[in-house]
Amino acid sequence: MPANxxxxxAVLVGAGLALLxxxxxxxxxxxxxxxxxxxxxxxxxxILPLLAWAAVGVLLLLSARDAENRFAYLIKSIExxxxxxxxxxxxxxFTLIAFALFGTLGIMPPMLVxxxxxxxxxxxxxxxxxxxxxxxxxxxxxxxxxxxxxKLVALLLRMLLPLTILVLLFYVAFIPFRFWEPFQNRDVLxxxxxxxxxxxxLLVGATPIHIAELSAGQQRWLRYGLNAVAAxxxxxxxxxxxxITYRTAQDGFTPNRLSFIGWNVINGCILLLLLxxxxxxxxxxxxxPIKRTYSQGSIAYIGWALFLVLALPWLx
Numbered sequence: 001m002p003a004n005x006x007x008x009x010a011v012l013v014g015a016g017l018a019l020l021x022x023x024x025x026x027x028x029x030x031x032x033x034x035x036x037x038x039x040x041x042x043x044x045x046x047i048l049p050l051l052a053w054a055a056v057g058v059l060l061l062l063s064a065r066d067a068e069n070r071f072a073y074l075i076k077s078i079e080x081x082x083x084x085x086x087x088x089x090x091x092x093x094f095t096l097i098a099f100a101l102f103g104t105l106g107i108m109p110p111m112l113v114x115x116x117x118x119x120x121x122x123x124x125x126x127x128x129x130x131x132x133x134x135x136x137x138x139x140x141x142x143x144x145x146x147x148x149x150x151k152l153v154a155l156l157l158r159m160l161l162p163l164t165i166l167v168l169l170f171y172v173a174f175i176p177f178r179f180w181e182p183f184q185n186r187d188v189l190x191x192x193x194x195x196x197x198x199x200x201x202l203l204v205g206a207t208p209i210h211i212a213e214l215s216a217g218q219q220r221w222l223r224y225g226l227n228a229v230a231a232x233x234x235x236x237x238x239x240x241x242x243x244i245t246y247r248t249a250q251d252g253f254t255p256n257r258l259s260f261i262g263w264n265v266i267n268g269c270i271l272l273l274l275l276x277x278x279x280x281x282x283x284x285x286x287x288x289p290i291k292r293t294y295s296q297g298s299i300a301y302i303g304w305a306l307f308l309v310l311a312l313p314w315l316x
Contacts, residue, residue, distance in 0.1 A: 010059055017055045020309055021048060027313040031255075036316050039255045043312075047305045053077065054302040064139040067288075070295040071209070072140035076133065078205040079153045084129040091121050145209045157205040161225040164202060168232035171195075175239060182243035189247070192240040193260055196267045199233040203274075204294050211287045223286055227278055230271045237268040255312050262304045270297040 024044050031037045057073050095118065102108060109117070135143060144150065182189040203226060208214055214222060241264045248257050270293060277289035 009062060013055045013058055017052060020051055020306075024309060024313070030313040031316050036255055040312050040316075043255060043259055043308065047309055050301065050305050051309070054305075057298075060140055064141060067292045067295040069139055069141040070298060071207075071291040072143060072145075074204050074294055074298060075145065075207075075209050076140060076143055078157075078201065079150055080126075080129055080133050082153050082156075082205075083133060083149060084126050087125050087129055088122070091125055095121060146213075153205065154208065157202055158222065158225075160202060161206055161222075161229060164199065165225065165228050165232065168199075168229065168236065172232060172235055182240060183246050186247075189240060189243050189260075192236060192243070193264060196233060196237055196240065196264070199229060200267055200270060200297075203229060207290055207294070208287065211285070219286075223278070226290070227275060230274050234268065234271040234275065237264060237271060240264055241268060253316075255308075255316055258312070258315070259304075259308050262308070266297065266300045266304060269300070270294070273297075
């Protein structure tokens with residue numbers, strides 16, 4: 001946390017987050033039936049980590065609430081997620097090998113020890129990754145983004161842009177041949193919405209933190225790639241929105257449908273706003289409108305997540 005004396009805000013935000021974690025387990029019984037209660041609790045698996053991440057962001061951005069620092073926090077978060085995932089895979093592989101070696105010697109620790117070992121390593125990895133990649137004494141915008149890991153993550157995500165364009169072109173091309181599939185198949189609709197989240201994640205991660213780190217040619221092609229992915233994803237977003245509104249009109253609202261309608265609207269607005277600002281933008285500063293769009297989108301995500309946690313037990 002930045003060294004700016006934010007002890008009281010930290011206590012208040014921590015207390016608010018604790019109340020949010022307890023609130024659903026007090027109110028979920030208000031839902032009409034056990035199926036809706038289950039859907040609500042499953043949604044919390046994804047929503048509560050998002051709110052915890054937002055709470056950390058609120059504290060880190062107390063003295064730097066501009067779009068530049070918000071975007072830097074997004075980029076650093078993506079970097080931590082990717083590096084943490086890679087470290088988690090490595091630790092998991094090491095753990096399997098270790099237990100396999102013990103097994104060949106006929107030594108098998110008690111199940112309690114195995115579980116503690118797995119849980120301990122799982123908790124250790126994200127803590128160590130954050131400690132290594134984030135400097136708590138500086139604002140998000142002043143973090144280091146020029147080190148090897150940061151450059152590697154950005155390069156990896158930018159390399160995925162052409163592949164993403166091909167996948168989205170494939171999706172869009174086959175929509176007329178399987179048009180009614182997401183209207184009738186819930187799993188296909190979920191896959192479409194999951195893909196939209198992945199595209200937003202990719203777009204944010206592939207956007208440079210500083211425009212000077214790329215040459216003029218690299219900037220041009222990266223801008224074309226970001227716009228192409230956003231335009232194709234916008235078509236998929238509109239298609240998914242039509243499918244989920246159709247299913248809702250047929251069978252009524254459920255906690256899942258309401259939440260996905262909201263996420264779909266936010267994703268579509270982010271993509272549309274990004275494209276509009278790129279079309280209207282002139283000159284060399286094409287990066288600032290993108291950062292502003294992502295910053296506003298993150299606020300919308302957090303607002304909708306809060307609404308879902310607080311309102312769903314009473315709406316259904």
